[in-house]
Amino acid sequence: MHILITGASGMLGRKVVDRLMRDGLGGHEVSALTLVDVVVPEAPAGFPGRLDAFSADLSASGIAQQLIDGRPDVIFHLAAIVSGEAEADFEKGYRINLDSTRDLFDAIRHAHAADGYHPRVVFASSIAVMGAPLPYPIPDAFHTTPLTSYGTQKAICELLLADYSRHGFFDGIGIRLPTICIRPGTPNKAASGFFSNILREPLVGKPAILPVPDSIRHWHTSPRSAVGFMVHAATMDLGKLGPHRNLSMPGLSATVGEQIEALRRVAGESAVALIRREPDATITRMCEGWAPGFEAARARALGFTAEDSFDQIIRAHIEDELEAPR
């Protein structure tokens, strides 16, 4: 089985590679792996198959075509620039998050016309396709009215994915990822970064800043569950999906206060004491517009699963990042 991952050097991309190396995919061994990212992707240690890992800008002319020339069986399309960057650089956001997706889909369409090529395409969408005012929980049939260019680009890619799948050009599924928490690595500048920072940093004895009130409610899942979504999406029978190809994933709805209580239970009072409250009105206002939680009834019925408590999310982080770092 030949697998292509775009955005392979990203947080999720690297974890998907690790999982594929460990487990294969749906009972198949991975015989060929194509990894592409603007940042040169790491070669997975000891991979016996055919590896093609290279740095390229997916939005550059000809790259999508080149990737599809290899006729991968499964494509994880994860490359994207993040919300803040897409908002600040309007043209770059549309070029990378929208146009390169359409280029990729069109390259598949042309290959389909040429020889019947029909891969599985798993697209990493986002809860940012939703925009305030939002009910809680958000039902599966809620409208997509994004309030960022990033969310707009993801929502458009979802529509393209559904239409191209309906025409039979490929077998696509869009996965609306919750905010991934605890995001490993170092604190980044994303406005949502604090959701991870206030757990990840105290767990290793470092301070973290909390810019919002404890009452802020948001929708989370662990990196481990996110990888699980990707694998399930790549292997499940999509016949059950019908023409509605984009799914809000299960996750955990929790307030910041509940996150902190879980930290207290798992790591004790000393960890909690490392959280410093520095209220930021701008970040608080942004958070108030974010998704508090989803029903995700369809995804659950289709076998997607996530954590039930923040204790589990914190323990997953400890197991995957602190006890067995890659």
Next chain:
Amino acid sequence: MHILITGASGMLGRKVVDRLMRDGLGGHEVSALTLVDVVVPEAPAGFPGRLDAFSADLSASGIAQQLIDGRPDVIFHLAAIVSGEAEADFEKGYRINLDSTRDLFDAIRHAHAADGYHPRVVFASSIAVMGAPLPYPIPDAFHTTPLTSYGTQKAICELLLADYSRHGFFDGIGIRLPTICIRPGTPNKAASGFFSNILREPLVGKPAILPVPDSIRHWHTSPRSAVGFMVHAATMDLGKLGPHRNLSMPGLSATVGEQIEALRRVAGESAVALIRREPDATITRMCEGWAPGFEAARARALGFTAEDSFDQIIRAHIEDELEAPR
């Protein structure tokens, strides 16, 4: 006031022109009118202002730029190819219904960057952005899961319109038009054509074919109301809209049986006798997936109005097309 209409030779475009000639727009006289369509637009009789009516393919390179060079104050963007054609010719549908809209929006964006240009943009969207299974009535916050490429293209344009408006590039509003009934002219090949044919043809003593059962329920508005939506959209205060720029319009939910009863009341038994039932399983199946009706609560609250009965829709047709044809 300078007004630009794309798709100006179409059914709706011609009626918008007539209305502007009669009433002006929002208390302003129309001093300049730019009309563009692949079919050469008719010059409105006796228009004293500056007229630029020409034939062009909006998707051709440079056309959008050229249209925006004139800095129209209000843009009615109505050009589109219909559902059947967009489904049969995938690339043409995306090129005309999506890419020319984006070209137009980007031309405005560049003009905005150059000199602060900030026109009102009224976009003709469609209830085809919705796809089965559909509740009845469909709430305003229902998801857009189109089941045609045409509906996909309209849904994508809606997302672009909202994002470009949010960034302040223009002041946009998307109008999800119900099926327009009674569509004047001659019977066309659209699968939905019979909704109009079974009224329009008998009203002038001609036979019409009904391919679906009387129980089929659908969502209608008259051409007169559709023009009213366009004018209201062009003149209302969009501050009330917030970032949700796309509105399902009010209309009339009626079964085919109810349409026929209205015809009986307005035109008598002899008109009804001209309807010939020729059941078509394919058309019936398509119809069953179409929107039965909308709440349209937001649009009504914002002052959009439509007919309350099919008798009114039929009388509007008699007044506008049979008694006072243009």
